[in-house]
Amino acid sequence: MQNAPSIEEQMEIHRRMILTRRLEEILGGLAKDGKTRGPLHRCDGQEAVGVAGCMALRANDYVCTTHRGHHVYVGKGMDPRRIVAEIMGRETGYCRGRGGHMLLGDASTGMIGGNAIVGAGIPAAAGMALSIQVMKEDRVAMAVFGDGAAQTGIAHEAMNMAGLWKLPVIFLLENNQYGLTVRQEVQSPVEDLFIRAAGYGMPGLKVDGNDVVAVYQAVAEAAARARRNDGPTLIEAKTYRMQGFSTSDMGGYQSEAEMAPWRDRDPIRLSAETLSKSIGSEAVAEIAEAAEVEIQAAFALALADPFPVFEFHRPSGAYTEV
Amino acid sequence: MATPIRVDSAGGEYMENVVILEWAVGLGSSVTAGETLVTVETAKAATDIDAPVDGYLTAIFAEPGAEVPLSAVLGLIGVTAGDTAFDGELDEASASDEERSETIHPQPERVAPDPSTSEDRIVASPAARRQAARLGLDLRRLGASSPSGRIKLRDLPAQGTLVESRPVAALPVDDNGPLSVYRSGRESGVPILLIHGFGADAVSWSPIERELARQAPVIRLDLPNHGQSPHRRVGRFANLARDITKAFDDLCVEDVHLVGHSLGGASALALADVRPRRVASLTLIAPGGLGPRIDGEFIEGLARASCPDSLGPWLRHMVCDPKMIGDDFVRAAMASRMDAGLRAAQLQMARDLFPDATQGFDLRAALERLECPTRLIWGRSDAILPWQHALAAPGRVGLHLFEATGHAPQLERTDAVLAILRAQIALSGVRA
Amino acid sequence: MAIMRYAEALNAALREEMGRDPRVFMFGEDIGRYGGVFKVSRGLMDEFGEGRIRDTPISEQALTAMAVSAAMTGTRPILEIMYADFVPLCMDALVNQASVFGYLWEGQIEIPFVLRTQGGGGVGTGAQHAKSLDVFLAHIPGIKVVAPVTPADAKGMLKAAIRDPQPVIFLEHKLLYNTRGEVANEEDVLVPLGKARVAISGTDISIFASSKMVVEAEAAAKLLAKDGIGAEVIDLRTLRPLDLSAIKASIAKTHHAVVVNEGWNFCGYVSELSATIMDHCFDDLDAPVSRVAMPDMPIPYSEPLEAAVIPNASRIAEAARRTLA
Incomplete structure (x- = not known):
């Protein structure tokens, strides 16, 4: 299979998905205990898109994501301990406690960054690709965004320019079926959003968003196209949001009947099944155990980290003098 | 027609405002002349204001806690219990003071001062307020030139101009007009003539004057280049003495009890020397002219001081206990020195009379010649003129030396000085 | 020194800065082949090519967002927004992106872009093409806003803006482009931002x-x-x-x-x-x-x-x- 992940890569994808899932579950517990601040947007069930998508990129490629981006953070190789620290408002967090869970950024892994304005990541990735093109660099940029963001005006503007200028950018549309509480079909006249690619003169395709290999392959192929200066690709990864919009979501609009088939197709379970065939179920279980140790250590360390001390941000100041 | 209750000269030296402490008599009560009506606080102490006439307390315009100008009408004493008829227009002091015009026409339902009422609020720009505070000026006494009614910076003297003005350049053309004279107290009797010291003015006699006025006519004059007197180059002390003599002659009084402080003491001594038969008694408080020494820095600093910050230290240097010169005192003192021309004229006068920090005139011979009852009052801690100069006095002259007292015994030992003055007057009163 | 029109001073600044720093590029509507509606970028496309001088679709929202993210990733974009009246279309990128990430990701990234635009009335352009929305922009923490009046300042401050590590909004005025003044020829004459x-x-x-x-x-x-x-x-x-x-x-x-x-x-x-x-x-x-x-x-x-x-x-x-x- 062209552009398919190696076994080692699949194992790493699996590990990062488990890290992400456990991150979400532990955070969910802390949120229930009132130990987190603000809303948390969990990506349970969507791990394959962010993790496998990012794993198909190189370390120096750029990626930006949404308010629901923990899988992209972990997928791009960010340190879970510093992710947790940021979410818990600590000095050791990626933004020294300034950002919170929706707005993490890490230039060292090219994850710049989370963005809580729906749709904002799409032109952001296009702009990064523009920068790459102007500087003639061997990189690509990728926006991971949702079906809700796909309906913004800025998505159109950015994709139009990306297609026009053949920018080295990948639009990874993570269709989790919901824009907050409103189902996708109430927001768009078409069921498949990837067909819009045709209007921008770029290839568009649909993949199973819960299948890591499918996601990986699609992104790897799009990246290769971008590196060849053949321009952008729109990939629609169909998946499902298992934990509601956020920790402040009252729920009630996602039925059990609707969720059950997706639960059966949990991306981690699917990944474990696939991997077991190659490396055996024991090795797969070891990955999970190691991931558990790592995530527990990440929380233990992060929660012991100090809170930041407030300092006025001089470059933001209104006056030349203090 | 009701009689106004005034603070008059109850304020301490230099004070322009007083604070109402307590009314001893309730609204509507009958009062008798001399009875204490109200206690006010000056920078120095609490002072009782007595009823000027018999009658009824028919209006209270200044409630406890209110700060009012020295010239304010505090209340009214009516002929009957309902008599609040009082024509403020007849009253010069009040009529000239716009800020008080509201209180001249009593409105019983709003007698209590309300700090939130607009007429209590002085409308002045922030810059004008700051400048007034720096100069110790009372904004109430200033008019607004702006159609907005707001007192602006231009309505105040510019501090910068004052500080920078060269004394000689600022000297106006010599004004040979008469010295200003203030009369108060009783109609009959031998008047007491008070002559202030360098850098002060007639108003500075306030606490003494008020007391003496109870028993005798009191006359105060402003030295040239001081108070309201004209500004002119005095040159030598002899010229100053001539000025004083002329002013004395113009008073057309037969004789006086003469009291002088510091340079005013020297002036009084010189006057007594040339008009010996018309001086019933002479009291010299830390007088000049009895020796060469003088604190030249004090004289120069006092004359130059153009703001409370520079004036305060010199005023405090003048007394033994600097704590008695509060910030209010300094600001009020500064208010009387606002005129740059005045300060320039005084500086020139100081340089003429005290060249090289020396008293350039010697009156010890005059002291020898005196025949009237004479007393010398001096503080042993006087930092301006050394008390030892008093030892030049011949045996006939009484000597009162106060411990822990500086250059202003009349301020620092008011009661004792008053007692000495009363004794002096009583003694010579026999002769009068 | 030379006598220059305001627009020429800006053009000189752009040419000099693009010549000295390959990271600088410019994009906007009608700025390339046509040289800009106010001719500020005249001749630059010929000199620097279509890669660095780009005519764009009418997409102010995305253009501004792209300027922000391009600046975060190693270039120094200059975006021309034809009229200041269109600034509200650019707002998310300024208020929610550039301002926010300059603080949140401080130390990791810089956002050195310049947004040039022109406002002001007086020539009958009507209600949608004559406004001065300076305050919309000056309200945003972390974004500098400059509005020079002389050709000398126009050149010196545009050069300083291009070299500045923070986002700079460069406000021009349609009635100033033809004003003349003495302007330094030297490449290194910069007028500091933040000085009246x-x-x-x-x-x-x-x-x-x-x-x-x-x-x-x-x-x-x-x-x-x-x-x-x-x-x-x-x-x-x-x-x-x-x-x-x-x-x-x-x-x-x-x-x-x-x-x-x-x-x-x-x-x-x-x-x-x-x-x-x-x-x-x-x-x-x-x-x-x-x-x-x-x-x-x-x-x-x-x-x-x-x-x-x-x-x-x-x-x-x-x-x-x-x-x-």
Whole structure:
């Protein structure tokens, strides 16, 4: 299979998905205990898109994501301990406690960054690709965004320019079926959003968003196209949001009947099944155990980290003098 | 027609405002002349204001806690219990003071001062307020030139101009007009003539004057280049003495009890020397002219001081206990020195009379010649003129030396000085 | 030194900076082949190619967002937004992206882009092409806003803006492009951002203005001089960060202030200037600060109507006289 992940890569994808899932579950517990601040947007069930998508990129490629981006953070190789620290408002967090869970950024892994304005990541990735093109660099940029963001005006503007200028950018549309509480079909006249690619003169395709290999392959192929200066690709990864919009979501609009088939197709379970065939179920279980140790250590360390001390941000100041 | 209750000269030296402490008599009560009506606080102490006439307390315009100008009408004493008829227009002091015009026409339902009422609020720009505070000026006494009614910076003297003005350049053309004279107290009797010291003015006699006025006519004059007197180059002390003599002659009084402080003491001594038969008694408080020494820095600093910050230290240097010169005192003192021309004229006068920090005139011979009852009052801690100069006095002259007292015994030992003055007057009163 | 038009000074700045730094590129509507609606980028596409001088679709929202993210990833974009009236379309990228991430990701990224635009009325462009929305922009933490009036400052400040590590909004005025002035030829003459300029020295009243309003303020100062009033005209040059010490120094001298901006009055840039003066110079004030700004209504088209709303020398002079009364 062209552009398919190696076994080692699949194992790493699996590990990062488990890290992400456990991150979400532990955070969910802390949120229930009132130990987190603000809303948390969990990506349970969507791990394959962010993790496998990012794993198909190189370390120096750029990626930006949404308010629901923990899988992209972990997928791009960010340190879970510093992710947790940021979410818990600590000095050791990626933004020294300034950002919170929706707005993490890490230039060292090219994850710049989370963005809580729906749709904002799409032109952001296009702009990064523009920068790459102007500087003639061997990189690509990728926006991971949702079906809700796909309906913004800025998505159109950015994709139009990306297609026009053949920018080295990948639009990874993570269709989790919901824009907050409103189902996708109430927001768009078409069921498949990837067909819009045709209007921008770029290839568009649909993949199973819960299948890591499918996601990986699609992104790897799009990246290769971008590196060849053949321009952008729109990939629609169909998946499902298992934990509601956020920790402040009252729920009630996602039925059990609707969720059950997706639960059966949990991306981690699917990944474990696939991997077991190659490396055996024991090795797969070891990955999970190691991931558990790592995530527990990440929380233990992060929660012991100090809170930041407030300092006025001089470059933001209104006056030349203090 | 009701009689106004005034603070008059109850304020301490230099004070322009007083604070109402307590009314001893309730609204509507009958009062008798001399009875204490109200206690006010000056920078120095609490002072009782007595009823000027018999009658009824028919209006209270200044409630406890209110700060009012020295010239304010505090209340009214009516002929009957309902008599609040009082024509403020007849009253010069009040009529000239716009800020008080509201209180001249009593409105019983709003007698209590309300700090939130607009007429209590002085409308002045922030810059004008700051400048007034720096100069110790009372904004109430200033008019607004702006159609907005707001007192602006231009309505105040510019501090910068004052500080920078060269004394000689600022000297106006010599004004040979008469010295200003203030009369108060009783109609009959031998008047007491008070002559202030360098850098002060007639108003500075306030606490003494008020007391003496109870028993005798009191006359105060402003030295040239001081108070309201004209500004002119005095040159030598002899010229100053001539000025004083002329002013004395113009008073057309037969004789006086003469009291002088510091340079005013020297002036009084010189006057007594040339008009010996018309001086019933002479009291010299830390007088000049009895020796060469003088604190030249004090004289120069006092004359130059153009703001409370520079004036305060010199005023405090003048007394033994600097704590008695509060910030209010300094600001009020500064208010009387606002005129740059005045300060320039005084500086020139100081340089003429005290060249090289020396008293350039010697009156010890005059002291020898005196025949009237004479007393010398001096503080042993006087930092301006050394008390030892008093030892030049011949045996006939009484000597009162106060411990822990500086250059202003009349301020620092008011009661004792008053007692000495009363004794002096009583003694010579026999002769009068 | 050479005599240059304002537009030429900007063109020279762009050419010099693009020549010295390959990371600098420029994009916007009609800026390439056509050379810009106001001809600021004339000739640059021929010189630097279509890769670095890009004509764009009409997509202000995405263009601004792309300028922000391109700046985060190693280039120094210059974006031309044809009219300041279109600035509201750019707002998310400025308010929610550039401003936020300059702080959140401080130390990891810089956002060195310049957004050039032009505003102002006076030539009958109507309600959607004549506004001055300076205050919309100056409100945003972490974004510098400059509005030079002279060709020399236009060149020196545009060069400084391009080299600045922070986002800079460069506000031009359609009536300034043809004004002439002496401009330095040398490549390394930069005019620092955040420094005001005393355009006319005076002792009686301070008039604070920027961009085209400096021209009006200078004319007002001449009117006032006939009455013996010495007006000091301070060309703010940079609207954010504001040169507070220049403001304080002038008011300490004159004790009176008129603040001028071509934008709306209510919640306007003039309001901020007024509040700033109140905060920092209250005790120096001898009169309330006077605001001269656009009346709080849309800009009408017809010449007498438009003339009635745009602040001018006589309105500034009138405000000064009122303040001094």
